[in-house]
Amino acid sequence: MDRLDALEAQSVYILREAYARIEPMAMLWSLGKDSNVMIWLARKAFLGHVPFPVMHVDTGKKFKEMYEFRDRYADEWKLDFKREVCPPLEEIDPSLPPAARSAARKTEGLRQAIAKHELKAVIAGIRRDEQATRAKERVFSPRGETGAWDFRDQPPEFWDQYKTDFPPGTHIRIHPLLQWTELDIWLYTRREGIPIVPLYLSKDGKRYRSLGDADITSPVESDAATIDEIIAELGSTNTSERAGRAMDHEHEDAFERLRATGYM
Amino acid sequence: MKDDGTTTLTADQLKGDALADAEIGDARSLHRIVIVGHVDHGKSTLIGRLLYDTDSLPPGKVEELEAVSARRGMAIEWSFVLDAFQAERDQAVTIDTTQIWFKTALRDYVIIDAPGHREFLKNMVSGAASADAAVVVIDAAEGVREQSRRHAYLLHLLGIRQVAVVVNKMDLVGYDEARFKEVSKEITEYLASIGATPMFIVPISARDGDNMAKRSHRTPWYDGPTVLSALDSFHGHPGVGAQPLRLPIQDVYKFDARRILAGRIESGSLAVGDTLLFSPSNKTARVRSLEAWPDDCRPESAGAGEAVGITLDEQIFVERGEIASHVENPPKLSTVFHARLFWLGHKPLSVGSRYKLKLLTQETEVTVQSIERIVDTQTLEHASGDTVERNAVAEVTLRSRQVLGLDDYGDLPKTGRFVLIEDYDTVGGGVISMEGLPDQRQAVEVKSTNVISVEHRLTADTRAARNGHRGGVLWFTGLSGAGKSTLAMEVEQRLFAKGYHVYVLDGDNVRRGLNANLGFSPEDRTENIRRVGEAAALFADSGIICITAFISPYRVDRDRARASAPGRFHEIYIKADVETCEQRDPKGLYKKARSGEIAQFTGVSAPYEPPVAPDLVVDTASENVADSVERIVRYIEKSFTLQKGEEA
Numbered sequence: 001m002d003r004l005d006a007l008e009a010q011s012v013y014i015l016r017e018a019y020a021r022i023e024p025m026a027m028l029w030s031l032g033k034d035s036n037v038m039i040w041l042a043r044k045a046f047l048g049h050v051p052f053p054v055m056h057v058d059t060g061k062k063f064k065e066m067y068e069f070r071d072r073y074a075d076e077w078k079l080d081f082k083r084e085v086c087p088p089l090e091e092i093d094p095s096l097p098p099a100a101r102s103a104a105r106k107t108e109g110l111r112q113a114i115a116k117h118e119l120k121a122v123i124a125g126i127r128r129d130e131q132a133t134r135a136k137e138r139v140f141s142p143r144g145e146t147g148a149w150d151f152r153d154q155p156p157e158f159w160d161q162y163k164t165d166f167p168p169g170t171h172i173r174i175h176p177l178l179q180w181t182e183l184d185i186w187l188y189t190r191r192e193g194i195p196i197v198p199l200y201l202s203k204d205g206k207r208y209r210s211l212g213d214a215d216i217t218s219p220v221e222s223d224a225a226t227i228d229e230i231i232a233e234l235g236s237t238n239t240s241e242r243a244g245r246a247m248d249h250e251h252e253d254a255f256e257r258l259r260a261t262g263y264m
Numbered sequence: 265m266k267d268d269g270t271t272t273l274t275a276d277q278l279k280g281d282a283l284a285d286a287e288i289g290d291a292r293s294l295h296r297i298v299i300v301g302h303v304d305h306g307k308s309t310l311i312g313r314l315l316y317d318t319d320s321l322p323p324g325k326v327e328e329l330e331a332v333s334a335r336r337g338m339a340i341e342w343s344f345v346l347d348a349f350q351a352e353r354d355q356a357v358t359i360d361t362t363q364i365w366f367k368t369a370l371r372d373y374v375i376i377d378a379p380g381h382r383e384f385l386k387n388m389v390s391g392a393a394s395a396d397a398a399v400v401v402i403d404a405a406e407g408v409r410e411q412s413r414r415h416a417y418l419l420h421l422l423g424i425r426q427v428a429v430v431v432n433k434m435d436l437v438g439y440d441e442a443r444f445k446e447v448s449k450e451i452t453e454y455l456a457s458i459g460a461t462p463m464f465i466v467p468i469s470a471r472d473g474d475n476m477a478k479r480s481h482r483t484p485w486y487d488g489p490t491v492l493s494a495l496d497s498f499h500g501h502p503g504v505g506a507q508p509l510r511l512p513i514q515d516v517y518k519f520d521a522r523r524i525l526a527g528r529i530e531s532g533s534l535a536v537g538d539t540l541l542f543s544p545s546n547k548t549a550r551v552r553s554l555e556a557w558p559d560d561c562r563p564e565s566a567g568a569g570e571a572v573g574i575t576l577d578e579q580i581f582v583e584r585g586e587i588a589s590h591v592e593n594p595p596k597l598s599t600v601f602h603a604r605l606f607w608l609g610h611k612p613l614s615v616g617s618r619y620k621l622k623l624l625t626q627e628t629e630v631t632v633q634s635i636e637r638i639v640d641t642q643t644l645e646h647a648s649g650d651t652v653e654r655n656a657v658a659e660v661t662l663r664s665r666q667v668l669g670l671d672d673y674g675d676l677p678k679t680g681r682f683v684l685i686e687d688y689d690t691v692g693g694g695v696i697s698m699e700g701l702p703d704q705r706q707a708v709e710v711k712s713t714n715v716i717s718v719e720h721r722l723t724a725d726t727r728a729a730r731n732g733h734r735g736g737v738l739w740f741t742g743l744s745g746a747g748k749s750t751l752a753m754e755v756e757q758r759l760f761a762k763g764y765h766v767y768v769l770d771g772d773n774v775r776r777g778l779n780a781n782l783g784f785s786p787e788d789r790t791e792n793i794r795r796v797g798e799a800a801a802l803f804a805d806s807g808i809i810c811i812t813a814f815i816s817p818y819r820v821d822r823d824r825a826r827a828s829a830p831g832r833f834h835e836i837y838i839k840a841d842v843e844t845c846e847q848r849d850p851k852g853l854y855k856k857a858r859s860g861e862i863a864q865f866t867g868v869s870a871p872y873e874p875p876v877a878p879d880l881v882v883d884t885a886s887e888n889v890a891d892s893v894e895r896i897v898r899y900i901e902k903s904f905t906l907q908k909g910e911e912a
Contacts, residue, residue, distance in 0.1 A: 157690075
């Protein structure tokens with residue numbers, strides 16, 4: 001087995017464990033490259049089916065290309081698609097720095113969607129290599145009723161035995177892509193021929209490495225206009241993938257605070 | 265841009281010309297390394313420095329580190345790279361497992377930083393259990409400390425066999441060769457005592473980069489590899505393909521017309537047409553197909569590590585928890601096993617406690633039958649005790665409610681380990697040993713086919729009417745030396761004198777004839793008891809009172825004997841504690857067991873499972889033989905004799 005085969009098999013195992021043990025749950029679809037890979041893996045795990053809802057928590061501020069992508073593939077992939085709307089900015093903690101406050105809308109939208117559908121778990125496409133706080137995550141990560149993440153007292157997780165026993169009121173985040181790197185995502189996307197939003201590819205010397213809300217996400221300098229070129233580019237850069245995501249950089253611990261309250 | 269007017273593109277369309285750099289484009293091999301060691305011996309510093317030396321830090325990170333370190337009034341602190349949390353920086357202690365990537369010319373690495381503080385064992389285990397290799401960091405000035413030993417022991421218990429040691433902070437001891445040799449000797453001796461050998465011992469100063477990426481001129485006496493070249497010389501994953509097939513079933517899918525069994529092959533391989541045996545249900549069926557998506561890439565075979573979906577040629581009932589194997593080389597079946605476990609629970613583990621066990625996809629309730637010993641991971645001394653505290657390691661015997669499919673950890677690690685759950689939380693993990701215990705599979709199989717029972721024309725009532733008593737089995741169980749044979753022979757004599765039809769089946773006598781082909785292996789012991797149970801049932805059928813005198817230590821064996829003589833089986837617990845039996849030692853067996861001449865001796869080196877609800881308990885430690893015989897005879901008269909006017 002090569003590295004991509006091994007990653008694929010591990011993610012399929014995680015998705016099957018989640019489906020066998022937790023119900024009801026939904027998969028979060030941010031429309032980005034990672035969650036596209038995640039849906040692809042679900043179709044592998046369940047032999048062509050995605051046996052749970054796929055949910056887009058919509059800030060209403062995504063790029064036009066992202067919405068076009070969503071509408072096309074929700075249909076083409078025969079997803080049980082659900083769009084959930086985020087509350088207006090005015091309802092969000094005004095003490096947060098501006099970009100983080102904007103991102104926190106999504107956290108609140110997610111919290112409301114979880115409550116509305118009475119979900120016991122959501123499957124999210126975060127990766128350990130994205131950001132130092134995400135590196136601390138578990139594959140099955142329990143949250144309290146408020147969605148808070150207690151990173152100081154996480155359950156032990158070893159030998160592929162995930163936490164599947166919970167007191168009532170606990171909510172679980174499941175992270176099937178935790179072990180993948182940004183490069184793995186691109187290599188797998190290329191190998192499997194998985195569609196992507198074209199904003200990832202260079203236009204006029206710039207491209208998006210990570211996609212968020214249109215108003216708080218910036219492109220990076222890049223001439224990579226194909227996936228092959230992205231892969232070559234990643235082999236020679238040390239710049240952080242989330243460098244273009246404003247909310248991470250407003251304060252030393254801004255992202256940590258976002259995550260502790262339930263941000264992905 | 266696509267013809268249909270949307271702006272989405274597929275990867276094929278996006279691929280550039282074929283000139284992409286093949287080397288960069290290939291997925292490189294990935295190694296997972298865990299770094300362990302005593303608190304403050306410099307693990308996080310080592311990792312921060314490794315990232316710096318392999319040019320893996322993002323631009324500006326070094327400047328940022330300098331700034332953050334200066335704000336806290338410290339010189340550059342490499343460990344801040346990993347200690348991502350505000351809380352951790354303030355406490356200056358790593359509180360959770362962190363994973364971080366770097367690469368050498370040879371391959372990619374994920375480094376798992378494991379915390380050194382004793383309370384954080386569960387996080388250390390979470391990080392270390394998935395590693396390919398380990399680095400143990402030891403402070404040159406402090407030498408081997410409590411956590412150095414404990415972590416090394418746990419790494420070994422978790423199955424990590426590739427270990428390098430770095431002796432850090434050599435600058436604090438003036439790069440002294442003698443001190444390095446002293447520390448090397450200390451850790452090598454400890455590792456040897458648990459059966460491990462360090463592949464390298466490297467003298468370093470992580471902070472200053474000595475012997476990290478480049479050989480240091482400050483240690484001219486050292487001619488071994490640097491830390492980076494030591495990491496590069498570790499091996500990849502050991503092959504599990506040649507091992508016996510183990511495919512635990514995760515789920516059964518019926519999304520369409522297909523009925524698909526889903527699971528991941530933990531070891532071995534399978535192909536379309538293979539006959540699979542499912543454990544513990546013991547059913548078999550052939551593989552009709554290996555399903556996949558997209559549909560056009562259905563494989564003919566699959567190997568270890570692959571997640572598969574199979575269909576079978578027969579619709580047998582199989583569910584999550586079964587383990588598929590080939591018919592030859594199946595897992596063992598058992599309701600009892602020994603384990604070496606590490607305990608993470610806040611409440612101590614104690615004899616008699618119940619937990620949920622998870623072994624691959626199997627789940628069942630287990631009871632702690634006994635705690636053989638508690639292992640001090642520092643001194644490796646063994647202590648006895650009734651409880652195992654948090655962060656301790658112990659050897660225990662567990663009994664499960666349902667039959668489990670399992671393997672010896674030494675044979676097949678993936679099917680030979682488990683976790684325990686209490687109140688929703690994982691409280692421990694352990695590895696299995698079946699040493700001295702029988703595989704219960706033979707006992708459940710009926711090998712002959714086309715067997716049709718013929719009915720007797722005489723009924724049990726007819727026989728009882730002539731004999732004046734019913735037939736039945738009196739199953740004496742208890743430790744060697746408890747008095748089973750003595751009492752059986754006395755009781756037989758008394759009953760015979762009273763006119764009963766009675767016969768004793770005794771261990772040594774049966775082994776001369778019926779069971780002459782059996783030895784003392786666990787399987788043979790189980791078979792010995794199985795035959796005695798069947799023979800006793802035949803005696804009972806013929807109207808005779810049959811007394812058996814066998815230690816028969818396992819409940820499962822006695823339960824099977826009970827099932828052979830339904831309604832006519834009386835379990836008599838001949839009870840005496842080990843100390844009393846050992847004092848009596850009529851055959852000199854305890855002496856031999858203590859000296860090691862006899863292995864797996866019940867009560868000394870193998871467990872005895874007392875009856876849960878015996879029909880009669882005879883305590884020979886507090887009662888003399890005459891009184892015991894009297895009580896048993898009275899019990900038999902009451903239970904077996906036909907009273908005047910009673911319908912037989």
